[in-house]
Amino acid sequence: MIGHEDLAVRTLGPCRIDSPLAERLAARETTQHSVVEDDRILFDDTLSMAGVRGVPVGQLPSLEPGGPRQRIYFDPAKTRVGIVTCGGLCPGLNDVIRGLVLELCRHYGVRRIVGFRNGYRGFIPHYGEDVVDLSPEVVQHIDDEGGTILGTSRGMQDPEEIVDALERLAINILFVIGGDGTIRGAMEVVRVIGERGLKIAVVGVPKTIDNDIPYIDQSFGFQTAMSEATKSIHAASVEARSAPGGVGLVKLMGRHSGFIACYSTLAKDDADYVLIPEVPFALQGEGGFLEHLRRRVEDRGHAVVVVAEGAGQEHIEEHEPGRDASGNVRLGDIGRLMRRLITEHLDDAKVENNVRYFDPSYAIRSVPANPYDSAYCLRLAHAAVHAAMAGRTEVIVARRRRRFVHIPMALAVSRRNHVDPLGDLWMSVLEATGQPVRFE
Numbered sequence: 216m217i218g219h220e221d222l223a224v225r226t227l228g229p230c231r232i233d234s235p236l237a238e239r240l241a242a243r244e245t246t247q248h249s250v251v252e253d254d255r256i257l258f259d260d261t262l263s264m265a266g267v268r269g270v271p272v273g274q275l276p277s278l279e280p281g282g283p284r285q286r287i288y289f290d291p292a293k294t295r296v297g298i299v300t301c302g303g304l305c306p307g308l309n310d311v312i313r314g315l316v317l318e319l320c321r322h323y324g325v326r327r328i329v330g331f332r333n334g335y336r337g338f339i340p341h342y343g344e345d346v347v348d349l350s351p352e353v354v355q356h357i358d359d360e361g362g363t364i365l366g367t368s369r370g371m372q373d374p375e376e377i378v379d380a381l382e383r384l385a386i387n388i389l390f391v392i393g394g395d396g397t398i399r400g401a402m403e404v405v406r407v408i409g410e411r412g413l414k415i416a417v418v419g420v421p422k423t424i425d426n427d428i429p430y431i432d433q434s435f436g437f438q439t440a441m442s443e444a445t446k447s448i449h450a451a452s453v454e455a456r457s458a459p460g461g462v463g464l465v466k467l468m469g470r471h472s473g474f475i476a477c478y479s480t481l482a483k484d485d486a487d488y489v490l491i492p493e494v495p496f497a498l499q500g501e502g503g504f505l506e507h508l509r510r511r512v513e514d515r516g517h518a519v520v521v522v523a524e525g526a527g528q529e530h531i532e533e534h535e536p537g538r539d540a541s542g543n544v545r546l547g548d549i550g551r552l553m554r555r556l557i558t559e560h561l562d563d564a565k566v567e568n569n570v571r572y573f574d575p576s577y578a579i580r581s582v583p584a585n586p587y588d589s590a591y592c593l594r595l596a597h598a599a600v601h602a603a604m605a606g607r608t609e610v611i612v613a614r615r616r617r618r619f620v621h622i623p624m625a626l627a628v629s630r631r632n633h634v635d636p637l638g639d640l641w642m643s644v645l646e647a648t649g650q651p652v653r654f655e
């Protein structure tokens with residue numbers, strides 16, 4: 216069970232400098248819309264969860280609120296900031312970079328901001344990457360484009376060398392924008408910073424189109440990515456309904472978590488089956504997926520199947536599970552296997568079929584953020600700047616149940632966020648598709 220120690224946020228030291236934002240904060244009080252800096256946000260949100268703890272209200276585990284502080288740790292005029300983006304692309308990366316730069320420059324008066332190129336390798340001299348000076352002019356309109364102006368990469372880098380680079384450039388604050396791997400990398404950087412007795416804040420903005428970072432409502436860019444995915448599902452549905460025995464099969468990203476598959480299915484009434492990593496399924500046999508699909512194609516003439524890339528990995532026999540440069544398991548291609556098995560199964564049953572396969576893959580994550588995600592990215596960037604200027608370190612900023620909070624990095628990587636097969640989301644998917652609770 217999560218306790219106080221798991222939620223404790225590290226600071227570099229006392230905040231002794233008046234924040235340039237202090238005047239605006241004077242009238243603030245905790246309301247439905249904001250939480251003042253010395254208040255706390257409850258971790259549990261049901262009576263039963265809080266009740267199980269058996270402690271008075273004041274001792275319930277709680278999170279530090281995000282947002283601006285009256286007093287800050289860093290002197291803006293003497294503060295130098297670094298920004299890096301790592302891991303796979305996600306809509307909104309440029310929005311976050313832009314938000315960080317604008318907040319630092321315009322509201323705190325920080326003048327020296329550099330971007331490290333191509334993920335953590337941008338710190339390592341051997342790669343010969345330049346650093347990029349970032350200013351409001353440089354980041355103007357970068358949010359119109361997908362991707363990241365800084366570039367990104369996978370692959371392990373030596374944290375000692377990363378901190379060498381931070382020291383060489385006299386960086387006081389490092390913002391890391393990335394997923395679980397990036398946060399793990401940042402924790403290594405924090406460890407080395409500590410060993411060297413340096414006062415450098417490391418603050419993360421969590422990024423994952425898979426929405427697999429725990430304790431946060433939804434990651435930025437997820438809404439954009441899942442909206443893009445709905446286009447492919449709709450196209451699959453049009454194809455399926457326009458041909459005898461039409462089967463539209465769509466493979467969507469989602470290594471270990473099927474959120475994109477679930478939400479993009481719920482957005483439109485197009486899909487008949489959703490297969491995700493969290494819910495194992497039998498393929499063969501009377502209660503298996505293929506027989507169910509055959510019956511549906513015979514009864515209704517068409518079907519649409521959405522499969523998350525991490526689903527049904529146990530069915531892929533020939534696959535040698537290697538790892539990518541960052542150590543992430545390389546998955547077998549469930550989409551192509553399903554296409555072959557569906558075609559063979561319908562052929563064997565002498566059911567006329569036209570299987571159309573869609574793999575939108577990178578297309579859903581390389582687009583610019585939609586307006587909702589852009590606004591969300593900007594608010595996350597603001598929260599990250601407030602946290603860092605107040606000397607918070609080894610934290611990510613996140614929105615949890617509508618509140619912006621500081622989550623210790625260790626907690627953010629302690630587990631993965633999954634679709635709960637017994638939870639409300641999966642229940643909605645079952646209701647929307649009408650598929651059986653289990654294929655077994």
Ligand SMILES: Nc1ncnc2c1ncn2[C@@H]1O[C@H](COP(=O)(O)OP(=O)(O)OP(=O)(O)O)[C@@H](O)[C@H]1O
Nearest residue numbers: 302303369370371372393394395396397399400541
């Ligand atoms: N276990 C780890 N320990 C230290 N550093 C790591 C670890 N895993 C990854 N990293 C560093 O973080 C970077 C990004 O990691 P990774 O490629 O796994 O992407 P990610 O941040 O998890 O994003 P996503 O999975 O959403 O694409 C890597 O290039 C590597 O430098």
Ligand SMILES: O=P(O)(O)OC[C@H]1O[C@](O)(CO)[C@@H](O)[C@@H]1O
Nearest residue numbers: 303304424425468469470539580
């Ligand atoms: O091919 P790449 O760039 O390594 O990224 C693919 C992976 O990145 C993600 O988009 C995020 O981790 C996964 O859904 C996907 O498996």
Ligand SMILES: [Mg+2]
Nearest residue numbers: 302394395396
């Ligand atoms: Mg990852």
